[in-house]
Amino acid sequence: MLIRIPALLDAERLAQARAVLATATWEDGSGSAGPQARTVKNNQQLAPRGPAARELQAIVLDALQRNPLFFSAALPKKIFPPMFNRYGGDANHYGDHVDGAVRYGDHGERIRGDISCTVFLADPAGYDGGELVIADTLGDRRVKWPAGDAVLYPATTVHRVEPVTRGVRVASFFWIESMVRSTEQRRLLFDTDLALMRLRERHGESDETVTLTGTYHNLLRLWADT
Ligand code: NI
Numbered sequence: 001m002l003i004r005i006p007a008l009l010d011a012e013r014l015a016q017a018r019a020v021l022a023t024a025t026w027e028d029g030s031g032s033a034g035p036q037a038r039t040v041k042n043n044q045q046l047a048p049r050g051p052a053a054r055e056l057q058a059i060v061l062d063a064l065q066r067n068p069l070f071f072s073a074a075l076p077k078k079i080f081p082p083m084f085n086r087y088g089g090d091a092n093h094y095g096d097h098v099d100g101a102v103r104y105g106d107h108g109e110r111i112r113g114d115i116s117c118t119v120f121l122a123d124p125a126g127y128d129g130g131e132l133v134i135a136d137t138l139g140d141r142r143v144k145w146p147a148g149d150a151v152l153y154p155a156t157t158v159h160r161v162e163p164v165t166r167g168v169r170v171a172s173f174f175w176i177e178s179m180v181r182s183t184e185q186r187r188l189l190f191d192t193d194l195a196l197m198r199l200r201e202r203h204g205e206s207d208e209t210v211t212l213t214g215t216y217h218n219l220l221r222l223w224a225d226t
């Protein structure tokens with residue numbers, strides 16, 4: 001399941017993020033990769049605990065917390081502090097890999113990566129290549145979306161970032177431990193939630209929407225691990 005969150009970062013937040021990125025110092029990105037991923041990873045990242053990353057993390061986390069589509073799709077329990085990467089020049093790609101299952105937060109707490117998220121920060125017209133390619137049972141999905149958009153995809157998938165052959169691709173990436181570990185269960189809840197919202201928009205509240213809302217919450221009660 002691949003979910004698009006359009007304009008997760010609005011124009012104002014995007015401008016704030018770009019102002020921070022303009023003066024940020026990038027370092028080699030291989031430090032945060034496991035042994036397999038390190039052999040195919042060739043990009044740059046911000047030092048995760050540096051001042052630029054801290055400022056940018058606050059912008060992204062604030063946007064996530066205000067976004068009902070993100071909440072419905074991810075049902076987040078823990079969010080790994082967002083990281084930031086840059087593809088361009090000689091450091092321009094990240095080959096096929098699967099993200100590590102367990103990450104360690106700032107205070108050593110474990111965060112299981114159920115969902116991977118990328119937030120695009122560069123205008124797609126400003127670079128060639130750089131597609132995020134996610135292996136799906138229906139074939140590869142190629143993702144290159146406007147700045148501010150986010151993509152959520154199961155952390156279990158093999159994925160890569162194609163070489164950037166012109167310009168620079170900057171993005172935020174991070175992982176989410178969901179209250180609902182199973183992708184299939186999350187999908188059922190998300191579809192139900194979206195359908196309920198549309199039903200309400202079209203017909204207002206009814207006995208049926210009350211019943212279905214109850215079913216949604218009772219499924220979440222069965223499946224959620226808080
Ligand atoms: Ni990855």
